[in-house]
Amino acid sequence: MSALGAIFTRELRLAFAGGGGPAGPAAFNLAALALAPLAIGPDADTLQAAGPGVIAFAALLATLQPAERIFSEDASDGTLELYALSPVGLALSLFMKTLAFILAVFWTTPLLAFIGGLAYGMDVGSAFVLALGLAFAAPGLAFIAAFAGALAAGLKRAGLLIALIAAPLQVPLLVFAAGAGRAAMDGTGLEGPNLMMALAGSLAALALAPFGAAAALKARLE
Amino acid sequence: MWSYFANPERFDRLARALIPWCWGVAAVLFAVGLPWALYFSPGDYQQSDTVRIMYVHVPAAWLAMFAYAGLGGASFVYFIWRHNLADLAARAIAPAGAVFAFICLATGSLWGRPMWGAWWVWDARLTSMLVLFLLYLGYMALRGAIEDEKLSARAGAVLAMAGLINLPVIKFSVDWWNTLHQGASVFRFDGPTIDASQLWPLAIMALGFTVLYLALVLTQMRAMMMERRAEALERRRERRLELEAEL
Structure with a gap:
């Protein structure tokens, strides 16, 4: 268990030390939220109707943004080999790593969704429901993005592929x-x-994506 | 059974025997099915002649889904048993499936214009076909991006299996999201609701598409095998020339 704890704290430290914590994806999310009304137009009814969709879509884009770097450094500096050799196994190590990454980086997603909901003219109650929906969905979205990142790790134009x-x-x-x-x-x-469906989908991604990512990265290690 | 056909020589003999038959049967089925579907079958009392688009649209949709199942199945076989032929099959199936998905989307859009009054409607079935098309594109892009052949095969297999697991969920979520498309009318528990005068040409076209798909995949697999053999021969020739030069 201590091995998993070590992976967890290492990832948290890395996210805040070198990666700036949630700053990058949060700024990206915020920029998407700020630009969408400029494209849609200032009409309050239209903005309110488009609000939940635009906000959820901006959150999805923000999960794709850091997906390229999540495994590429570990693949190039040999950390992945150590994970693969460790007694807990690669899949569980990757699960812990990605979970720590998500907690460090994407805790802002529900907050931004709530604020964005209010800014797009949603009432407090439905903005809260949307924020809750994204709090459920964001880990799953990020795990799927991480799985894609594992498949594309170290490739040219990996971002596009992801x-x-x-x-x-x-x-x-x-x-x-x-x-x-x-x-x-x-x-x-x-x-x-x-x-409930958002939570179920997210949990399914949490359960399956680490095995997919492990299979993709193991092929790279051989 | 997998191991029996995993022998490239045996597969090559089988494929060489099957390929002319597949092309021939597909040609006969299309020769019968196309005139029947596009000319002799009755028009629909509501849709008149636009219903004829269905004879291409529906088989293409079936094949696009069937091919993804094939892609996922071949990937699974490759991932577990590491038979190279399964990987060849996956690589051959992907472009065929993508083309069928594209045909389905294009004919659906041509049909939607007179029937729904729009080229594109964000209907559940159309949208899930679009997502399926994107899955094919993602698979082919990943295969194309990785140069190392083994790595490309394994990464592709993982992605295809993930897509296969996720496909029913995507289908369900999009159905929940919006449905405008008519419900299923051929494969139903209480029997087909489509008239026999339309069911027969549809069945022949569907069979024709399926045999055409087999012909395309087998031909493509043989072509890739021969390509690989040609490369090996080329490498051997170069090595021999190098050795002779050294001597």
Whole structure:
């Protein structure tokens, strides 16, 4: 267990020391939220209707942003070999690493979603539901992005490839997270099921993505 | 069974025997099915002649999904047993599946214009076909980006299997999200709701598409095998020339 704890704290320290913690993806998320109204137009009704979708989409884009670097450094400096040799195994090590990374980097996503919801004219209650939906969905989105990052680690133009690989797999989480916010706003009473589905999808990604990432990276180590 | 056909020689003999048959049967099926579907079958009482697009659209949609199942299955076999032929099959299936998905999207859009009044509608089935098309593109882009052949095969297999697991979830989530497309009318528990005069040409076209798909995949697999053999021969020739030069 201490090996996993060591991986966890190492990743937290790395995220805050060299990576600036949540700063990069959060700034990216915020920029996307700020630019969308400039493209959509200032009409309050349109912005409110588009709000949950735009906010969930901005959160999705922010998870793709750091996916390229999450495994590439570990692949080049030999850390991955150590993870593969460790008694806990590669999949569990990668799970711990990605989990720490997500806690360090994406804790801002629900906050930004809440603030963004208010800025797009949603009422407090539905902005909170949307934030909750993204709090559920963000770990899954980030795990899928990390899986794509593992497949593309060390390749030229990996960023482009990651977006193309991860985007289709992230569709369900996007649908349910944005759907929760929209359902709360429209009063259809479907926010509960949407939230549950977002959480279920996220947990499934948490359970499966580390094995996929481990299989992809193991092929690289041989 | 996998190991029996994993022998490249045996597969090559089988493929060489099958390929002309596949092309021939596909040609016959299309020769019968196309005129029947596009000319002799009755128009729909609501959709009139636009219903004929269905005879291309529906088989293409089936094949696009069937091919992804094949891609995932071949990837699974490669990932577990490391049979190179399974990887060849996956590599041959992907472009064929992508083309079928594209045909499905293009014909759907041509049909949607007169029927729904729009080239593109964000309907659940259309959207999940679009996502399937993106999955194919992502797979082919990943395979193309990795130069090392073994690594490319294994990374591709992992991605194809992940896509296969996720595909039902995507389908479900998009269905939940919006549905405008008509429900299934052929494969239903209470029997098909489509009339026999339309079901027969549809069945022949679907069979024709399937045999065409087999022909495309087998031909492509043989082509890739021969390409690999040619490269090996080329390398051997170069090595011999080097040795002779040294002597």
